[in-house]
Amino acid sequence: MKKRIFALLILSNYNVFLKSVISNMLRKKTLFNFFIFFLTCFFSQAQERNLKGVSKMRLKAIINEIDHKNDSLLKKIEEYKSLNKELRDSINNLTKTDSLSLIFMGDIMGHDGQIKSAFNEKTNKYNYEPVFAEVKNLISNVDFAIANLEVTLAGPPYKGYPKFSSPKELVIACKNNGIDVLVTSNNHTCDRGKKGVIRTLDILDSLNIKHTGSFRNSNEFKTNNLLVLEKNNIKIGLLNYTFSTNGMPIPYPTIVNKIDTTSMLKDIQKSKKQDIDKLIVFIHWGPEYKSHPSNSQKKIANFLFRNGVDIIIGAHPHVLQKMEYFENCGSENGQLIAYSLGNYVSNQRTRKRDGGAMIEILLTKNQEKTKISDFGYHLTWVQKPIINGKEVFKILPCKEYEKNNFNGLSLKEKNAMKLFIEDSRKLFQKENQKVTEK
Numbered sequence: 396m397k398k399r400i401f402a403l404l405i406l407s408n409y410n411v412f413l414k415s416v417i418s419n420m421l422r423k424k425t426l427f428n429f430f431i432f433f434l435t436c437f438f439s440q441a442q443e444r445n446l447k448g449v450s451k452m453r454l455k456a457i458i459n460e461i462d463h464k465n466d467s468l469l470k471k472i473e474e475y476k477s478l479n480k481e482l483r484d485s486i487n488n489l490t491k492t493d494s495l496s497l498i499f500m501g502d503i504m505g506h507d508g509q510i511k512s513a514f515n516e517k518t519n520k521y522n523y524e525p526v527f528a529e530v531k532n533l534i535s536n537v538d539f540a541i542a543n544l545e546v547t548l549a550g551p552p553y554k555g556y557p558k559f560s561s562p563k564e565l566v567i568a569c570k571n572n573g574i575d576v577l578v579t580s581n582n583h584t585c586d587r588g589k590k591g592v593i594r595t596l597d598i599l600d601s602l603n604i605k606h607t608g609s610f611r612n613s614n615e616f617k618t619n620n621l622l623v624l625e626k627n628n629i630k631i632g633l634l635n636y637t638f639s640t641n642g643m644p645i646p647y648p649t650i651v652n653k654i655d656t657t658s659m660l661k662d663i664q665k666s667k668k669q670d671i672d673k674l675i676v677f678i679h680w681g682p683e684y685k686s687h688p689s690n691s692q693k694k695i696a697n698f699l700f701r702n703g704v705d706i707i708i709g710a711h712p713h714v715l716q717k718m719e720y721f722e723n724c725g726s727e728n729g730q731l732i733a734y735s736l737g738n739y740v741s742n743q744r745t746r747k748r749d750g751g752a753m754i755e756i757l758l759t760k761n762q763e764k765t766k767i768s769d770f771g772y773h774l775t776w777v778q779k780p781i782i783n784g785k786e787v788f789k790i791l792p793c794k795e796y797e798k799n800n801f802n803g804l805s806l807k808e809k810n811a812m813k814l815f816i817e818d819s820r821k822l823f824q825k826e827n828q829k830v831t832e833k
């Protein structure tokens with residue numbers, strides 16, 4: 396019996412042994428068994444103390460080991476995290492697409508009828524806001540809206556044809572309704588001499604309206620000839636030229652950009668050295684009232700495209716001319732031309748001259764390549780209703796009016812707008828290359 400208990404004490408674990416002793420003790424209740432019980436307690440406590448000592452040391456070692464492993468694991472996690480970020484960034488760069496939207500309009504004229512219409516006899520002030528109110532949504536939805544200002548802001552007397560000078564409220568309304576840039580080189584730039592050229596630029600600058608085409612002097616020309624517009628990581632450069640200044644001399648020291656292949660080539664080559672994604676030329680050219688571009692226009696367009704211009708926007712004929720997109724030309728990312736956008740606003744009321752077109756263009760940039768991704772035209776027609784006994788000029792978006800069954804127009808106006816839409820679509824459907832209506 397004794398041998399068995401001692402064997403158990405040595406060989407078995409404490410719990411099994413204790414259970415056996417207690418049950419044995421309860422069964423037999425002998426003094427010897429009590430003795431064995433105390434002995435067991437003594438040994439077990441000693442064993443426990445011993446185990447505790449061993450456990451602490453081992454535990455410390457294990458904790459240190461875990462700490463170490465933990466540190467290297469955290470390090471690895473950080474490494475993976477940064478690698479992951481680098482990977483994500485490079486994937487983002489590969490797949491990221493930036494975009495920039497543009498809208499171009501034709502000629503903003505300032506005929507006598509328009510000046511008279513903008514004048515309020517009661518307040519003695521001019522107000523052109525209603526002119527642009529109905530196209531505001533279209534033009535303020537893009538990143539840059541760009542139009543040709545075909546008047547000077549030379550101060551009074553305010554006059555229309557042939558020597559234009561309009562009140563500054565005309566360009567205030569342009570700005571308020573979403574036009575960001577006005578090009579200033581056209582056949583009326585020098586209508587009011589040096590004062591007209593400079594005062595126009597002073598007013599545009601005071602209103603923070605960007606411009607190019609005419610300059611106060613050669614220093615300004617050097618720095619501002621290429622107008623750079625930037626948004627969403629895309630930079631475009633804009634140049635502007637005119638075929639003529641209607642026989643008016645360009646007053647010294649001002650500069651008005653004229654169509655001349657030598658100087659245009661110089662400008663293009665200089666622009667191309669700049670960090671720009673697309674080069675655009677807004678050009679004032681072509682025979683008036685002709686719906687088809689002349690050979691001279693085509694020759695100049697070819698010259699510009701051949702030398703690296705990506706987009707050409709034309710105006711001056713007072714009527715529309717075709718638009719073309721050439722997919723794999725130039726820089727392999729396409730070339731686009733609108734030969735004439737017609738009248739954006741004027742007092743010309745005869746067939747085809749009473750409206751114009753806006754061309755909307757979307758540029759996208761991916762992996763340093765900038766593409767002409769989307770484009771299309773919007774037709775606009777100028778309404779001239781009589782409100783409170785007074786003529787009012789309003790540029791109307793044709794498609795919207797067409798959708799609403801020409802609601803709000805008189806029968807005469809409805810027919811005139813319908814005819815303009817019909818003529819314009821007929822021309823564009825026949826002659827446009829890939830440029831369709833928006």
Ligand SMILES: [Zn+2]
Pocket residue numbers: 545581582583679710711
């Ligand atoms: Zn013109």
